[in-house]
Amino acid sequence: MDGIRWIAAYPKAGGTWLRCMLAAYVTxxxxxxxxxxxxxxxGIGALFRLGELPPLEPAGPVLIKVQFKADVPVLSLYREATAKVLYLVRNPRDVLLSAMRMAWIPRDDVARGRAFAGEFIANKGQGVKMGPGVNPGFGSWPDNVRSWTESSKELFPNADVLTVRYEDLQADPVARFSEIVEFLDLGRPVDSADVRRAVxxxxLERMRELEKRSDQQAGRKPLTTGKPGGGERVVEPPFVGEGRNDQSLSFLGEDIEAAYQELLQGDSEFAHYAKQYGYAG
Incomplete structure (x- = not known):
């Protein structure tokens, strides 16, 4: 089946990990x-920066990463061309902490961590900020989830939609990834040996090696700063994290954890989707 396959996820929800598996499977x-x-x-954002666009009339399956909400105007160009939507959803508490790490805020910098977490909680997501960059197309976490899991069929009437929890992919990557490639219909029968090799x-170890080789190829070194007593310390975090699950925010203060727990109460969209996907504990 021809057409675009959106590999959609909120920032820091595990999309790069999934795309690494897909690259290994396809090639x-x-x-x-x-x-x-x-x-x-x-990534559609990377294509934009190069002055390129995904094809409006794809000849074969085309995989495109997207972190925008499904209803951003530019995606309406692909209303008819979209064949599949794969949405990867992750516990927003873990998304918060992964985003905090990528904003160069170590866990022991409690003051900055509290400010970051407070803003995330107030915005119900990353809002328009992610580290030093700005990207208003992400929306809040519930806005992003809703747009792809509930509204995408209206936006892309020819598309099939599959939502996969990051935690389920992590718990049984072979089984879940096999389901994903079956769903994406990449032009050949699913091969279990290829699935295992892709996983x-x-x-994490392979992805860290990949990141190291990429930095070496680009001649890139991590940023460092002086430390008391001489010497240097790395201040830039690696892109590949630990993939942790179900973390607490209590290390930033019980009031921060309590404020986050308030998001999980009542009938707000945030609470609705957190409960729907098992993240309200």
Missing amino acids: GEAPQVWSDVEAQSP EAAT
């Missing part, structure tokens, strides 16, 4: 650098 080889991943499922190609 039959483990990706060696980030450009290998980008070649198989380019093995995207372990």
Whole structure:
């Protein structure tokens, strides 16, 4: 089946991990650098920066990464061209902490961490901020989830939609990834051996090696700063994190954890989707 397959996820919800597996599955080889991943499922934002667009009349399956909400105006260009929507959803508490790490805020910097978490809670997501960048197309966490899981059929009437929890993919990556490639219909029968190889190609250890090779290829070194007594310390976090689940915010103060828990109460959209996907505990 021809058409665009959106690989959609809120920022820091595990989309890069999934795309590493997809790159390995499609090519039959483990990706060696980030450009290998980008070649198989380019991000729509990256395409825009290059002055390019996904094809309006795809000749075959086309994988495109997207973090925008499904209802941002530019995606309406692909109303008829979209064949599949794969949405990866993750516990928003873990999204918060992963985003905080990527904003260069270590866990022991409680003051900055409290400010970041407070803003995330107030905005019910990353809002328009992610580290030093700005991208208003993400929306809040519930807005993003709703747009892809409930509204995308109206926006893309020809598309099938599958939602996968990051935690389920992590718990049984072979079974869940097999379901994903079956759903995406990439032009060949699903091969279980290829699925296993793709999963093995995207372990945390392999992805850290991939990040290191990518930095070396680009001649890039992590940013450092002086530390008391001389020497230097790395201040820029690695892109590949720990993939932690169901974390607490209590280390930032019980009031921060309590404020987050308030989001899980009542009948707000945030509470609705957190309960629907098992994140209200």
